[in-house]
Amino acid sequence: MRAGSDDYRDSGLVFPEGFTFGSATASYQVEGAAQEDGRLPSIWDTFSKTPGRVWNGDTGDVACDHYHRWESDLDLMKDLGLDAYRFSIAWPRIVPAGTGAVNQAGIDFYSRLVDGLLERGIRPVATLYHWDLPQPLEDAGGWPVRATADAFERYAEIMGAALGDRIHTWTTLNEPWCSAYLGYGQGGHAPGRAEPAAALAAVHHLNLAHGRAVQALRATSTGDPDYSVTLNFHVARGRGPQAAEAVRRVEALANRAFTGPMLRGEYPADLLEDTASVTDWSFVQDGDLEAIHQPIDVLGVNYYSTVTAQLWDGVSPRQMNDGHKAVAGGTAWPGSDGVLEFLEQPGPYTAMGWNIAPEGLEELLLSLREQFPDQALMVTENGAAFDDEVADDGSVPDPERLDYLRRHFTAAHRAMQQGVDLRGYFVWSLLDNFEWGYGYAKRFGIVRVDFDTLERTVKQSGEWYARLAKTGTLPE
Numbered sequence: 135m136r137a138g139s140d141d142y143r144d145s146g147l148v149f150p151e152g153f154t155f156g157s158a159t160a161s162y163q164v165e166g167a168a169q170e171d172g173r174l175p176s177i178w179d180t181f182s183k184t185p186g187r188v189w190n191g192d193t194g195d196v197a198c199d200h201y202h203r204w205e206s207d208l209d210l211m212k213d214l215g216l217d218a219y220r221f222s223i224a225w226p227r228i229v230p231a232g233t234g235a236v237n238q239a240g241i242d243f244y245s246r247l248v249d250g251l252l253e254r255g256i257r258p259v260a261t262l263y264h265w266d267l268p269q270p271l272e273d274a275g276g277w278p279v280r281a282t283a284d285a286f287e288r289y290a291e292i293m294g295a296a297l298g299d300r301i302h303t304w305t306t307l308n309e310p311w312c313s314a315y316l317g318y319g320q321g322g323h324a325p326g327r328a329e330p331a332a333a334l335a336a337v338h339h340l341n342l343a344h345g346r347a348v349q350a351l352r353a354t355s356t357g358d359p360d361y362s363v364t365l366n367f368h369v370a371r372g373r374g375p376q377a378a379e380a381v382r383r384v385e386a387l388a389n390r391a392f393t394g395p396m397l398r399g400e401y402p403a404d405l406l407e408d409t410a411s412v413t414d415w416s417f418v419q420d421g422d423l424e425a426i427h428q429p430i431d432v433l434g435v436n437y438y439s440t441v442t443a444q445l446w447d448g449v450s451p452r453q454m455n456d457g458h459k460a461v462a463g464g465t466a467w468p469g470s471d472g473v474l475e476f477l478e479q480p481g482p483y484t485a486m487g488w489n490i491a492p493e494g495l496e497e498l499l500l501s502l503r504e505q506f507p508d509q510a511l512m513v514t515e516n517g518a519a520f521d522d523e524v525a526d527d528g529s530v531p532d533p534e535r536l537d538y539l540r541r542h543f544t545a546a547h548r549a550m551q552q553g554v555d556l557r558g559y560f561v562w563s564l565l566d567n568f569e570w571g572y573g574y575a576k577r578f579g580i581v582r583v584d585f586d587t588l589e590r591t592v593k594q595s596g597e598w599y600a601r602l603a604k605t606g607t608l609p610e
């Protein structure tokens with residue numbers, strides 16, 4: 135039997151009026167049309183075409199073909215009752231070479247997409263950077279060099295002028311931790327470099343890009359949008375005799391390296407100490423921290439699972455917690471490489487091998503409220519990959535994903551009951567899509583995509599979510 139959104143009982147757990155129920159995607163993961171209408175290669179086009187970097191040699195050349203199917207995808211979002219759609223803008227469509235000429239066809243695509251959303255009563259939440267850096271900027275040094283932040287500021291000005299009259303929320307960056315540490319430290323993400331000092335310089339220039347972009351967007355947007363950034367916070371548990379120190383190191387590198395400058399206007403002293411063997415941070419120039427420390431209306435929180443770390447005094451087997459293929463000589467933890475070991479955690483697990491720990495989301499939201507009591511929050515990504523099966527009747531029962539979402543929405547609601555100012559929740563992802571180093575092997579969508587036909591099928595979790603989005607009451 136096909137489970138429709140009417141086949142559930144209410145749990146009695148009600149989200150407040152005005153709470154935003156959304157879903158999220160990202161340009162390189164869903165759009166396809168990689169060489170169309172003036173788009174030029176990003177670092178992920180280059181990386182995915184480099185043998186051995188992406189599972190099965192998959193690329194984003196076609197992806198979900200969202201670039202051509204966006205109208206029917208917007209109809210799907212409307213049918214699901216979504217209040218908002220979190221998407222990202224491909225920088226290589228807008229300023230294809232990263233600097234220089236602006237591509238009007240690229241601007242026109244996102245303008246049509248935004249108008250389509252507004253016509254359907256869906257709020258556009260646009261991320262400027264979800265990892266698809268124009269390749270020429272990488273050729274000139276990438277995020278480790280300051281000029282990339284300069285180019286990003288100009289890109290933000292262009293987009294603020296083009297769409298700032300209609301965007302509901304601007305998000306400058308998605309997960310700078312991944313861009314910096316996986317892209318330049320561990321090497322499992324584009325551009326695939328394993329240079330610890332470069333990774334920390336990338337941290338700073340991404341922070342600088344964020345602050346400069348918030349100012350540029352404010353200066354050019356006329357529709358009074360909200361401003362935000364999305365961070366993937368690590369919820370760390372410690373193990374062994376130095377458990378607390380292990381947690382401190384993880385939180386310094388993964389979380390406070392970004393919230394410190396962005397929300398407090400300073401790099402944490404312990405971060406600078408932990409990384410002193412890697413860099414002297416001399417790339418931080420006078421005025422940078424003031425530029426980075428811009429007020430934001432909402433802090434985007436991406437959460438999937440927890441991590442457990444152990445600290446060793448000597449050299450230890452270095453294990454990456456990100457699940458992506460470790461690169462010889464690379465580390466996502468510059469300054470703690472060789473001393474931090476990430477341990478397997480108790481199950482159950484999603485298809486990514488990530489543990490299912492909804493209590494970690496509640497803990498994270500409460501911690502962020504304690505650290506930043508006046509900062510409104512938004513869950514900008516939460517979801518799960520599982521290996522779905524298509525039933526004989528064509529439906530896609532995905533009870534594990536539905537249970538994951540139910541448990542995490544429940545955890546978010548518990549946090550709200552304790553005073554967390556959570557404004558909304560975006561499920562990752564609307565569609566099965568290109569999961570970076572895993573290619574199309576991992577399915578996160580509440581809507582299945584048949585990658586042979588590109589046909590969309592709403593999964594059971596999508597039906598369940600539609601009922602939640604339409605009623606505001608968590609279905610059992």
Ligand code: GCO
Nearest residue numbers: 160308309366436515562569
């Ligand atoms: C991220 C990215 C998404 C991923 C999702 C699952 O958080 O890593 O924003 O692009 O696809 O999180 O890994």
